[in-house]
Amino acid sequence: MDISLQNIEYRYQADTPFERLALSDVSLDIPSGSYIAIIGHTGSGKSTVLQHLNALLKPTKGTVLIGSREIRAGRKEKNLKAVREKVGIVFQFPEHQLFEETVEKDICFGPMNFGVSETEAKRRASVAIEQVGLTKDILEKSPFDLSGGQMRRVAIAGVLAMEPQVIVLDEPTAGLDPRGRKEIMDLFYQLHQDKNLSTVLVTHSMEDAAAYADEIIIMHQGSVFEKGTPSEIFSAPQALIDMGLDVPEVVRFQLKLEQAFGRKMGKVCLTAEELTDVVASFLKGGNPS
Amino acid sequence: MMEKVLFGRYVPADSLLHRMDPRSKLIIIFLYVCIVFLANNPWTYLILAAYTILMAGLSKIAPRFLIAGLKPVLWLVLFTLLLHLFFTKGGEPVVQLGSFAIYEEGIRQGIFISLRFLLLIVVTSLLTLTTTPIEITDGLESLLGPLKKVNFPVHELALMMSISLRFIPTLMQETDKIMKAQMARGVEYTSGPIKDRLKAIVPLLIPLFISSFKRAEELAIAMEARGYRGGVGRTKYRQLNWTFADTGMILLLAAVTLLLIVFRG
Amino acid sequence: MAKQLVALENVTYQYDDQTSPALKKISLEVFEGEWLAIVGHNGSGKSTLAKILNGLQFPQEGNVSVCGHSLSEETVWDIRKQIGMVFQNPDNQFVGTTVQDDVAFGLENAGVPQEAMKTRVKDALHKVKMDSFLDQEPHHLSGGQKQRVAIAGILALRPSIIILDEATSMLDPRGREEVIGTVKELKQQDRITVISITHDLEEAAKADRIIVMNQGQIHRQGSPEEIFQMDEELIGLGLDIPFPVKLGKMLRETGIPLTKQFLSEEELVAELWTSHYKI
Secondary structure, eight states: OEEEEEEEEEEETTSSTTTTEEEEEEEEEEEETOOOEOOOOTTTTHHHHHHHHHTOOOEEEEEEETTTTETTTSSOOOOOHHHHHHHHEEOSSSSGOOOOOOOOHHHHHHHTTTTTOOOHHHHHHHHHHHHHTTGGGGGGGGGGGGGGHHHHHHHHHEEEEEEEEEEESSHHHHHHHHHHHHHHHHHHHHHHHHOEEEEEEEEEEEHHHHHHHHHHEEEEETTTEEEEEEHHHSHHHHHHTTTTTTOOHHHHHHHHHHHHHTTSSOOOSSSSSHHHHHHHHHSSSSOOO | OOOGTTOOOOOOOOOOHSOOOOHHHHHHHHHHHHGGOOOOSSHHHHHHHHHHHHHHHHTTTOOOHHHHHHHHHHHHHHHHHHHHHHHHHOOOOEEEEEEEEEHHHHHHHHHHHHHHHHHHHHHHHHHHHSSHHHHHHHHHHHGGGGGGGOOHHHHHHHHHHHHHHOOOOOOOHHHHHHHHHHTTTOOSSSSHHHHHHHHHHHHHHHHHHHHHHHHHHHHHHHHHTTOOOOTOOOOOOSOOOOOOHHHHHHHHHHHHHHHHHOOOO | OOEEEEEEEEEOOOOEEEEEEEEOEEEEEEEETTEEEEEOOTSSSHHHHHHTTTTSOOOOOOOOOOOOTTTTTTTHHHHHEEEEEESSSSSSGOOOHHHHHHHHHHHTTTTHHHHHHHHHHHHHHHHTTTTGGTTTOOGOOOOOHHHHHHHHHHHHTTSSSSESSTTTTTTHHHHHHHHHHHHHHHHHHHEEEEEESSSSSHHTSSSSSEEEETTTEEEEEOOHHHHTTTTTTHHTTTTOOOOHHHHHHHHHHTTTOOOSSSOOOOHHHHHHHHHTTOO
C-alpha cells in the first residue's frame, strides 16, 4: 500500500491567537515495501508529518493518499478506522499507552477494535510477543509489573498484532540503553525484510537512518529540505552541517579526514567497515580515487 | 479540541490591565460579581456595560479574540434567554399562541439575565486573559495571608495551585498523545455510538493516571532534592507591587457602584 | 592529591519489592573537581547509587559521607545543599511556572532574601545561556533547554557537586550536546565536581574517570582510555564504545599502527594526518 502526501500544509490552532504553521507545501511518497527515514530536529515538522500518515491529523491544505483512500483538506472524513488498521504507529515512549490488566489483553486491544475475533486476536498476540523477543509466559502478567524495556516491547507487540501494511516508528529507541536500542532497530529491520513491511522511521538519529533506510527525507522548518538515498544525502555532508543538521559519525569523520588531508577519498562511506577499508587503502598509497 | 477555548488563557500584552497588581484585580472581580446584581433597569445595565467595555479596551486584547472566546458559552446564554421567554410571566402578553404566551416581563428578564451573564463572563475572562495564573495564585496567597493565623494552609494551597497550573499544559499534551496512540489502535473518540465512546475513556484515563502518579512521585523527589521542606523559613521570589493605578481602579469601581445605586429602580 | 568529597563504604541497598539488592557492597570515592561517569545498562543499579548520594534513599548497610557529613536523618539537608541533582525527565523536575520561578525555587527553600535571589537567578541563567528566557513557560521549551534551566536551579544554590542522573537520555542529539557542553564549561570555569550517571558512552568519554556498574556491583573503574580497552566486554555489558575508539581499533586490525587509543575524532584525524599520510 502506498502513501502519498501532496502539497500538505498544516496549521496548529488555526484561527486563534496561538496559530502556528507547522508544515508548508510538503510532498512525499512512501511506496509499498520501502524503508523510509524522516529526520530533522525537534520542531522541524517530522512528528506532524507522522500524524498525517494515518489521518490522526488532517491537512489544512493539500491531499493525503493512503492506499486508495483520499483525505483532502477541508472535507469531513468518516470511518478513518479503515485507514488506521492498515497503518500502525509506534509512538515515542509507546509504553505510556498500556492500560489493560494483562499483557495479552493489551496486545489484543488494537486488533479487536478493528473487528478481529477474540480467538484470532489471541493467536496474533502469541505471535507478536515472540516477534518482539519476549516469551509467551509474559502474556498473563500485568504490563505494569514489567521492566521499562519489556513494557516498550509489549506496546510494540500491540501494534504488530494489528497486522498493519505500513508501520510508522516515532523514535522507537528513545531512552533505551545501547543494547536495547540495537535490538529494537534490528527487530523492525527483520520485520521489514521478512514481511516486506513498509516502514517509516521518524528519528533524530542520522546513524539509524543511514544504516537502515532506503530513502531519507530531511525535514527542516516545516518543509522537505532534501530527499534521496543515504549515499546521495550524505555525499554533500557540509551542506547539512551548515544547516545545523547532524550527519552520521562515519560521514563526519570522513569529512574531517578529507579536510585535514586536503583531498577527497572518492566514495562516501556509511559504515565504519567501509571507512576503514577506504582509509587503509588510502594511507597505504593505493589511492582509490 | 480544547485548544479553541479562550476562556482561562493568558494573552501577553503591555496594557494597564496587564500591569495591575493581581490583588487589586481579584478584589475588583469580587466586587464586580456583587454589584452586577445591583443592576435592574436599562440605565444601570448601560452603566455596567460601559464599564465592562472600558475595561476590555484597557486590556488591549483584540475584540475578535474576546468574541471568539465567548462563543463556547453562547448556547448557555441563549438557553437562559429562552428559559425566561417561555416561563417568566408578568406584564402584558406580547405573543399569544393558544395556551402558550411570551410576556413583557419574560423578554425583560430574559435580556437582563443573559446580559448579566455575558458581562460576568467578559470580566472574568479579562482577568485570566491579562493575568498569568501564577500571578493570580500569588495574589490569592497574599489576600488569604491573614488566614495563616488560624492554621489555614495558605502556602500549601498556593503551591498546589501553582504546580497544578504548571502541569496543565503538560497533561494536555500527554492526553493528546495518549488519545492519538489509542486512536491509532482503533479507538474512536469523535464518532460512533455514545456507549463506545464512553468505553473509550478507559484506555485514555488509566495511562493518564499512571503517568500522573509517576510524575507526582518524580516531582516530589526533585523538590526534596532541591531542599523543599515546607513553607517554614521560605522566602518569596515574586513580590507584588501595589501602585497608584491599582488604588485608582478600585476607586473607579466604587464610583460605578455609586452610580448603580443612584440609578437603580 | 585532590580532596575527597564523597566516600561510599560497603553500601548495600535493596528495594522492598525486589528479591535481590540493587546495590551490593559498593565502595567508591569522588574527588574535588573531577568528572566521574558512572555507566551501566538500564537496571545495573546506577540510578539507585545517585539517589543514595544525596539521601533520597538510605542504604541498609554501609556508610555514605559527603563533604565531611556522614549521611543520616540529621545531616541529610546539609548534604543536599552540597549536591545538586539533574534528573532524567526534564518535565518532572520543573517546578516553577516560568524559567525564573523554577531557578528561584531552590533559593526560596533555602530562605535567600529576595534581592539576592534576583541576582543569583540571573547569574545562574546566564551561565547556562538561558538568560533571555526568563519568563518562558516550560511547555514552550525544548528538553535540552529545560535541563539547562534545571542546571541553573542547582548552580544558583552554589553546591560543590552536581549529579546528572541520566539527564541526557530523553533528549535529542542537539539537547544532549547543549547539556554536556554546558556541564563541560561549568567544570572548567567553576571547578564544580560532576558525577554523570549515563549509558551514553560519548558522554562518558568526556569524563576524567569512569566506573562501570553491572548487577549492582562495580565491574571496573579507570580512565576512559582504560575502560574503552574493554571493547567487546563493554558491548557484552549492554553498553557500546565511542566511534573514534571503534574506528581506531578497526584501523589497527587492518595493519595501520596507532600510537594510542583516541577518544575524540580530532585526535584520531590528527594522528592519521601527521604520522601516516605521505603525499
